[in-house]
Amino acid sequence: MIIHTLNVVVLRCPSCGRLEFRGFSLFNFAGGRTWQVECSCGTPLLTISRKKGKSFWLQYRCGMCDSLHISRHTRKELWSRELLTLTCKETELEVGFIGPREKVQRAVQRHDRTLAQVARDLGFSDYFEEPDVMYQLLSLIYQLAEEGRVSCGCGSENIEIEIFPGHLQLRCQACRAEKNLPAATMADLEQVENLQEIRLPGHLVSRNGTLSKQRYRRRQKSRV
Structure with missing residues (x-):
């Protein structure tokens, strides 16, 4: 046996x-x-x-x-x-x-279920301004995150997503940097489809845990 x-x-x-x-x-x-x-x-x-x-x-x-x-x-x-x-x-x-x-x-x-499928099953269609655009945008963000292509300039990959009727807000849980992604038109969706990765601007964090006003600046093609 x-x-x-x-x-x-x-x-x-x-x-x-x-x-x-x-x-x-x-x-x-x-x-x-x-x-x-x-x-x-x-x-x-x-x-x-x-x-x-x-x-x-x-x-x-x-x-x-x-x-x-x-x-x-x-x-x-x-x-x-x-x-x-x-x-x-x-x-x-x-x-x-x-x-x-x-x-x-x-x-x-x-x-395996995407964020878009979960949102649809939970009945959020009436909440969104453009449900089809939002669902596709959620799927794209989800795929990028799973591949490790959503991060912050401070070095953290611990990014949370807050969903609003007409846009998504990405927020770094380490330095609290934020980035809004509109979800009102197909052009908004196409802009994200053309990205290789999404990087939040990032804030410097001092040793005592407070945020500095200085930001990391990285200018590379195909990033937002």
Whole structure:
């Protein structure tokens, strides 16, 4: 009898939008150790700890509501040959998967949802001035973020998106630099389609954490 002791977890980072894949083994928890996952942008995504008994406790940062969700699972569930789905407790949307690598990859391809699809499903069409333009713009931003092509001049890739009826606002969570992207016409959409990357202007941050008025200035073609 072969005991399956290695599986893969995938979660989408709520800060930068990237998918993070990590392999983990039953032996990661030997001696009561805790196992953690961080996104490449530095955002903590997942903590798995083992309490007394056979239960494992998962704390995962939700890519939908940005809250911390907690769930309890058995060893059999975490290292099963079947897929375990992690969901948002508020929206019940899928935010991650645990299981054998090939099944996790298929699940991501089958169920991966863009920001535009989520916005459409949640009924935001009446909120937007031009829904079709906004949905396509959200998809473009989402794709650029997943490829690591949305960043700030201060060096951070921890960018949040705030959605308004006629534009998107990108904001760096490190230095609070902002950039607005209009979503009122097809010309607005085409402008973003022609970009290789999006870089926020960036603010200098002093050692005591205060912002300087000076900004990073980088003049390169095909950036906004």
